[in-house]
């Protein structure tokens with residue numbers, strides 16, 4: 477992926493003085509006056525369980541400006557479940573796991589997509605909406621899984637395993653996707669693998685996701701050795717300690733966790749499936765074995781559930797802040813570009829997955 481920062485108004489705005497003036501007005505950061513506090517009160521209501529009254533005067537002006545800029549630029553913000561609550565609940569137009577966000581990127585009618593997530597997600601949005609402007613507020617928001625494999629590695633795998641289809645987790649670069657047959661996410665990996673109608677598949681790059689899928693299917697899964705730096709840190713011992721402290725605690729894990737952690741859990745699923753489990757089962761106490769902002773996002777909507785938080789932050793996701801989203805929409809930076817040849821091949825792999833799960 478390449479990214480550019482133009483620091484200029486988009487062409488249409490430059491040609492239309494009124495639009496340029498409206499954008500400049502929308503970008504003005506208001507002071508936190510009693511009037512602004514009253515205007516923003518309905519948004520604060522959404523996050524009051526997880527955002528303190530001390531923090532709100534800092535967030536509220538940024539939220540107001542971001543929402544005004546979205547309107548002027550006909551932009552939408554796609555917010556991953558790992559965003560902090562003030563982003564997730566107050567400026568995100570569409571919220572969800574990787575699959576839900578990819579589907580939304582394919583169908584949105586906005587001119588601009590701001591990806592509140594990491595760069596493989598922004599690239600996926602660009603693949604599915606090639607004519608739209610896709611922005612990532614911080615181009616350094618990477619992913620240890622995406623960095624664990626290159627296009628050259630995939631070409632070598634093809635030589636080593638001739639005729640074996642290659643399924644890639646979406647947590648990879650467009651260049652890697654371009655070398656693969658189909659993508660998958662944590663919510664549809666088993667379905668994608670089984671859709672291929674073959675006895676053996678390569679599932680890259682997350683070794684633990686591959687091992688988890690292997691427990692759900694008779695198809696032989698050949699893994700790669702990539703790991704998520706956030707999920708690999710959890711241990712079964714810490715989860716067992718939570719359960720011993722209160723046997724009613726439900727332990728809910730993401731499939732990027734190591735196998736012994738998944739074994740120590742009550743439920744495993746994508747970030748969306750984990751949220752769904754909490755919202756429908758309403759356990760008294762829950763441990764979300766994943767990035768820690770997710771518990772805050774669910775807590776804002778399920779204040780009756782007590783979350784025990786083994787807090788592992790994703791340093792890449794945490795590069796996305798309200799300030800950076802605001803600057804991104806104000807200055808139209810950083811625009812995501814994918815080489816057209818790579819994009820055409822990578823798009824085929826992503827669309828194959830989207831069509832399968834639609």
Ligand code: 13P
Pocket residue numbers: 557572573574575647661662663704730732745746747748
């Ligand atoms: P989900 O598709 O479950 O949201 O996972 C994305 C991710 O990066 C998890 O670490």
Ligand code: SF4
Pocket residue numbers: 594618619620621622647704705706707732767790791792793
């Ligand atoms: Fe990548 Fe893990 Fe961060 Fe998800 S949580 S973006 S898999 S490093």
